[in-house]
Amino acid sequence: MKLSLNNFVALLTPAIFAQQKYYKQLGLRDRVLNLSLMVAVVLTLLWRQVPGVQELTRLLAREDLLWCRATTIAQKSLSERFLVFPSELFERVFKDLIPQLHLNWQQRLRRPLPDSIKFALKHFDRIWIADGSTNNALFLKLKSLEDLKTGQLAGKICTVIDLVTRLPIEVWFHTNPAASETNFELPLLNLLSAKTLILLDRGFYHFHFFQQLIDQEVHFITRLKALSSY
Numbered sequence: 001m002k003l004s005l006n007n008f009v010a011l012l013t014p015a016i017f018a019q020q021k022y023y024k025q026l027g028l029r030d031r032v033l034n035l036s037l038m039v040a041v042v043l044t045l046l047w048r049q050v051p052g053v054q055e056l057t058r059l060l061a062r063e064d065l066l067w068c069r070a071t072t073i074a075q076k077s078l079s080e081r082f083l084v085f086p087s088e089l090f091e092r093v094f095k096d097l098i099p100q101l102h103l104n105w106q107q108r109l110r111r112p113l114p115d116s117i118k119f120a121l122k123h124f125d126r127i128w129i130a131d132g133s134t135n136n137a138l139f140l141k142l143k144s145l146e147d148l149k150t151g152q153l154a155g156k157i158c159t160v161i162d163l164v165t166r167l168p169i170e171v172w173f174h175t176n177p178a179a180s181e182t183n184f185e186l187p188l189l190n191l192l193s194a195k196t197l198i199l200l201d202r203g204f205y206h207f208h209f210f211q212q213l214i215d216q217e218v219h220f221i222t223r224l225k226a227l228s229s230y
Contacts, residue, residue: 015096132181
């Protein structure tokens, strides 16, 4: 579903506003590069695939970014702000949005579901997907990152998605890009409930974990590893 700018702003504004109290509790001042502007800047960076902070600074100076008016800011100031701005604020905004996204999906005219999903929903209350991925290498565009090794990976992420709505349920992050998916098993087990069908990334493949799922009355589908013995 495509969102107009007005709908996009209406969706995000309550989630951003809800974090203002926490923003101040962290000791952050409500200056030019505040929470609202930083969310707009990061969304623009991702949405428009802006290659670096230099180009982002130029964009911000010459045009409005989403709900924020064009603003002239020194590139150094924006770079430094990225380094110190708490990532947990973006996470909290995102997680505030998830329930509203699911509610919107329930209320809008739905597309027909594939027959396989219709059949599965007769037997399970929910159908989820868990997938772990290694984030792409850092671009190292900031001066403060220039001493890092070129091509350094940016950590590991695990996302749980509702297969029916195709919307996120939960996202976890690990700073170590070499971390195994097993690091996400405990939070995943805590998230899952009985009568769930979970489609698993093969990184979760080991029989102790499978037994824990079975004990929780969770059903699962995953790919068989080569040379597996069972």
